[in-house]
Amino acid sequence: MQKYQKELDDWMKSQKWEYWTPHEITVRLMEETGEFARLVNHIWGPKKKKATEAEQNLEDEIGDILYTLICFANSNDLDLDRAIEKSMAKVIKRDKNRY
Amino acid sequence: MQKYQKELDDWMKSQKWEYWTPHEITVRLMEETGEFARLVNHIWGPKKKKATEAEQNLEDEIGDILYTLICFANSNDLDLDRAIEKSMAKVIKRDKNRY
Amino acid sequence: MQKYQKELDDWMKSQKWEYWTPHEITVRLMEETGEFARLVNHIWGPKKKKATEAEQNLEDEIGDILYTLICFANSNDLDLDRAIEKSMAKVIKRDKNRY
Amino acid sequence: MQKYQKELDDWMKSQKWEYWTPHEITVRLMEETGEFARLVNHIWGPKKKKATEAEQNLEDEIGDILYTLICFANSNDLDLDRAIEKSMAKVIKRDKNRY
Numbered sequence: 001m002q003k004y005q006k007e008l009d010d011w012m013k014s015q016k017w018e019y020w021t022p023h024e025i026t027v028r029l030m031e032e033t034g035e036f037a038r039l040v041n042h043i044w045g046p047k048k049k050k051a052t053e054a055e056q057n058l059e060d061e062i063g064d065i066l067y068t069l070i071c072f073a074n075s076n077d078l079d080l081d082r083a084i085e086k087s088m089a090k091v092i093k094r095d096k097n098r099y
Numbered sequence: 100m101q102k103y104q105k106e107l108d109d110w111m112k113s114q115k116w117e118y119w120t121p122h123e124i125t126v127r128l129m130e131e132t133g134e135f136a137r138l139v140n141h142i143w144g145p146k147k148k149k150a151t152e153a154e155q156n157l158e159d160e161i162g163d164i165l166y167t168l169i170c171f172a173n174s175n176d177l178d179l180d181r182a183i184e185k186s187m188a189k190v191i192k193r194d195k196n197r198y
Numbered sequence: 199m200q201k202y203q204k205e206l207d208d209w210m211k212s213q214k215w216e217y218w219t220p221h222e223i224t225v226r227l228m229e230e231t232g233e234f235a236r237l238v239n240h241i242w243g244p245k246k247k248k249a250t251e252a253e254q255n256l257e258d259e260i261g262d263i264l265y266t267l268i269c270f271a272n273s274n275d276l277d278l279d280r281a282i283e284k285s286m287a288k289v290i291k292r293d294k295n296r297y
Numbered sequence: 298m299q300k301y302q303k304e305l306d307d308w309m310k311s312q313k314w315e316y317w318t319p320h321e322i323t324v325r326l327m328e329e330t331g332e333f334a335r336l337v338n339h340i341w342g343p344k345k346k347k348a349t350e351a352e353q354n355l356e357d358e359i360g361d362i363l364y365t366l367i368c369f370a371n372s373n374d375l376d377l378d379r380a381i382e383k384s385m386a387k388v389i390k391r392d393k394n395r396y
Contacts, residue, residue: 001100004183011191023320024243026139027235030327033132034232037225040125045222059177062168063186066179069161078158080165084103087162092110122221123342126334129228133331136324144321199298202381209389224337231330238323257375260366261384264377267359268385276356278363282301285360290308 001070001080008067009074019075029068036061100169100179107166108173118174128167135160199268199278206265207272217273227266234259298367298377305364306371316372326365333358 012019020028039061073080111118119127138160172179210217218226237259271278309316317325336358370377 004187008187020244021320022139022143023318023324024239026136026327027239027243027320027323029132030136030235030323031232031239033128034229034235037125037129037228037232040121041222041225041229044121045225046218058175059182060185062172062177062179063182063184065168066165066183067186067190069164070183073161076157078161080161083158083162084165084169085162086159087166088103088107091166119343120221122219122225123338125228126221126224126338126342129224129334130331130338133328133334136327136331140321140324140328144324145317202385206385220337220341224334227330228334231326235323235327238319242319256373257380258383260370260375260377261380261382263366264363264381265384265388267362268381271359274355276359278359281356281360282363282367283360284357285364286301286305289364 001073001084004070005074005080008070012074019071022072022076025068025072025075029065029072032061032064032068036065100172100183103169104173104179107169111173118170121171121175124167124171124174128164128171131160131163131167135164199271199282202268203272203278206268210272217269220270220274223266223270223273227263227270230259230262230266234263298370298381301367302371302377305367309371316368319369319373322365322369322372326362326369329358329361329365333362 019025036058039058043058070080072078073083118124135157138157142157169179171177172182217223234256237256241256268278270276271281316322333355336355340355367377369375370380
């Protein structure tokens with residue numbers, strides 16, 4: 001993830017853009033996970049898929065969630081590789097029935 | 100992300116575990132983003148932080164979200180690197196005021 | 199809420215419709231809260247509002263969330279009036295700094 | 298809902314409390330829906346329920362979501378009865394396969 005974090009950060013700086021506030025990015029995360037949820041119900045659930053939504057796909061929606069998390073991480077000095085490694089280590093040790 | 104996806108998948112196979120269903124992982128994602136949201140309000144918002152929650156931190160919560168997304172990606176054959184690259188390319192072109 | 203719960207339930211029965219599963223309704227709730235979040239960032243946040251989204255409004259989005267909760271409550275025999283009363287009582291006693 | 302909206306508003310005024318900002322309440326909504334999601338996976342999903350969480354129940358979690366929505370509605374002059382009525386009318390007409 002370091003590569004992506006740096007790539008975005010360099011771009012932000014080159015454009016002199018500022019990251020949103022933590023609350024704004026969090027609300028954005030809620031929106032993006034909501035779009036992901038809609039697609040899950042479309043594909044595996046009871047709701048009929050609308051034509052206009054056909055071109056979207058799961059990978060795009062997950063990409064938007066990941067992008068939002070990268071923004072949050074960059075604006076708060078978080079290391080996403082370390083984050084993943086900690087969560088993976090924790091899960092593998094702690095909970096043999098997870099996923 | 101490929102490294103993490105493969106690492107988890109190898110582990111799952113070695114343990115003969117199965118991934119959850121798409122709906123179950125999505126509901127899990129909702130839980131994990133909710134824990135992240137709680138922490139955001141604790142740190143930047145109006146709600147007083149409880150002692151028992153002090154040890155948690157943002158990186159851990161983001162790690163759990165990322166872990167959940169890796170599970171979803173693995174169980175549905177999604178490539179998270181391609182997902183991030185698409186989202187980053189899209190944003191940089193499309194929306195000059197984002198984040 | 200009892201009035202709304204009964205109204206919807208009578209309608210469902212008259213149409214011989216069945217409620218979705220708990221997981222499906224929960225994923226739907228995630229979608230609806232995501233649409234609400236998008237609007238919050240549009241109105242109070244940094245993201246520019248698109249023309250096509252102008253007609254939506256907060257009340258509609260909250261209505262969809264409430265409708266989703268009514269569906270969940272009906273399909274699992276929950277009493278939403280009692281739910282609200284418990285939460286209001288709890289908050290007023292427990293936490294003098296909330297909201 | 299009018300009764301609950303007024304009851305809370307009277308209480309807030311009597312205590313001279315102020316509602317949180319829209320972003321803060323939205324992030325809170327995300328937290329509360331996350332707690333609800335956790336319980337859904339506990340009851341119907343693959344995750345083993347922890348003892349400490351046994352006393353929680355769905356009605357409590359939905360109550361907290363509804364309470365959060367009442368706070369948002371009060372602080373932004375929304376009428377939740379009208380919101381529900383609009384959503385119910387829309388659904389019944391628009392989508393014969395919903396829920």
